[in-house]
Amino acid sequence: MQIGTQAICNMLTGNMAGSKLVWKEWMRDADRGSVYSELLAINDDGVIMATMILILNCIRNSEELCQIMVNAKTGVAMLNSILNDLERLHSDEQNKNFELGYAIISQLIDYGHFTTIYKTIENTSDNKMNGRLTMLIKVLDSKIHAYKEGEVPDFLGHTELKKISGLVRQLCQRAIFVMNQVIEGQQQEQEISSVLEIDDVSEVYTALVLILQTSSTLLTLNDQGHTVFKEMLIEDDVLKSVTDLLTCCETMDQKKQPGFNYLKRDSVRLLGALCHEDRRMQDKIREIGGIPIILAQCKIEDANPCKYSIYLREYAILALRNILKDNHENQAIIAELEPKEAVQTDELTEMGLKAKLVNGEVKLEKA
Known part of the structure; x- marks a missing residue:
C-alpha cells in the first residue's frame, strides 16, 4: 500500500492538471476517495506518511481544491483521520507525520476554512468537544502566534x-x-x-x-x-x-x-x-x-x-x-473596601509569626 501510494504521489508531483483531475474525482466518487481516509487510519507510519504527502501535494496552493475538500464527504473523512493522527502524535511534534498533518490543516486554514472544518466535525460528533476539535484549535492558535507581530492574520x-x-x-x-x-x-x-x-x-x-x-x-x-x-x-x-x-x-x-x-x-x-x-x-x-x-x-x-x-x-x-x-x-x-480579617498563612506559621488586624491594619507579632 505504501509503495502504491508513493507511486501515485510521484506521478502527480508537479503535475497540476493531473492533480486537479484526480482530486476532483476522489472527492466526487466516495468509493475511490474513501480509500485514502482508510489508509490514514492504518497503524503504519509509512503508509500514513505517503498518504499525507499525496494529499498535501494535491491541495497545496490551490484555493479551489481546498474548497472542494472541506465540502466533500470524502474530504471530511480525510480531515477526521488527519486530526486523529495529529492528536495521537501531538506529544511528538518533530514526527514527520505530525508536520505533514499540520501542513494540511494549516493550508486549509490559510484559505479561510477553519469555521467550516470546525462546524463539520462538530456536527459529526453530536456537538461535543473532542480531540479533533481541540487539535484544530491548537493548529489555529499556533498559526496566530507565529504570524507577524501586531496584525490580525489574513x-x-x-x-x-x-x-x-x-x-x-x-x-x-x-x-x-x-x-x-x-x-x-x-x-x-x-x-x-x-x-x-x-x-x-x-x-x-x-x-x-x-x-x-x-x-x-x-x-x-x-x-x-x-x-x-x-x-x-x-x-x-x-x-x-x-x-x-x-x-x-x-x-x-x-x-x-x-x-x-x-x-x-x-x-x-x-x-x-x-x-x-x-x-x-x-x-x-x-x-x-x-x-x-x-x-x-x-x-x-x-x-x-x-x-x-x-x-x-x-x-x-x-x-x-x-x-x-x-x-x-x-x-x-x-x-x-475595609479589611475584615488577617489571614494566617502556613508561611507565617512556619516563621513563628501571627497575623492580627489592629485598627484596620494588619500587624505581625511573634506567635
Whole structure:
C-alpha cells in the first residue's frame, strides 16, 4: 500500500492538471476517495506518511481544491483521520507525520476554512468537544502566534473571528456546568470522581485555555482588526461569561476543590484586555460585581502560573489598572473596601509569626 501510494504521489508531483483531475474525482466518487481516509487510519507510519504527502501535494496552493475538500464527504473523512493522527502524535511534534498533518490543516486554514472544518466535525460528533476539535484549535492558535507581530492574520476573516468569539462563551458555559457539578457533588457528599465522568471535560478545558489565550492575543494587536474582534466579544457578552467562569473557579478554590489550572490566569488576562481604554466594559464589570473577584486574584497561586515569570497576581493588578483608570465609580468601590480579617498563612506559621488586624491594619507579632 505504501509503495502504491508513493507511486501515485510521484506521478502527480508537479503535475497540476493531473492533480486537479484526480482530486476532483476522489472527492466526487466516495468509493475511490474513501480509500485514502482508510489508509490514514492504518497503524503504519509509512503508509500514513505517503498518504499525507499525496494529499498535501494535491491541495497545496490551490484555493479551489481546498474548497472542494472541506465540502466533500470524502474530504471530511480525510480531515477526521488527519486530526486523529495529529492528536495521537501531538506529544511528538518533530514526527514527520505530525508536520505533514499540520501542513494540511494549516493550508486549509490559510484559505479561510477553519469555521467550516470546525462546524463539520462538530456536527459529526453530536456537538461535543473532542480531540479533533481541540487539535484544530491548537493548529489555529499556533498559526496566530507565529504570524507577524501586531496584525490580525489574513486567514482570520469575519467568520473566523466570530467563531472564536462564540467559542469563548460556549466553552465558558460548558466549564461552568462541569464545575457546578463538582460543587453539587461535594455538597451531596458524592464521589467527586463520579461527578467528573463527563466525556468531554478534558477537551473542554484544553480548548477553553487555548481560546482564552487566543482571544487575549487578538485583543492586544495594534491594527484595526482587533477593534472588530472586540466588538464581537462585546456582542456575545463575553465579559459576563468570563466573569462567571472566574467566579466559579474562585468558588472551587474556596471549597478546596481542584479547579481547572490556568483558567483563572487566562480569564483575568482577557477581562483586563476587554476593559482596556473602554468605559463600557469598565462600567459593565462593576455592574455585574466583577471588581471584587478581580481584586481577590491579587495573590500567588501555584495552580495558575504563567511563562515568563508573570503570574496571576500580575495579571490581576494590570486588569485592575484597566478597570479603574479614569473611572471614579470603580475607584470608589476600592476606596470603600475595609479589611475584615488577617489571614494566617502556613508561611507565617512556619516563621513563628501571627497575623492580627489592629485598627484596620494588619500587624505581625511573634506567635
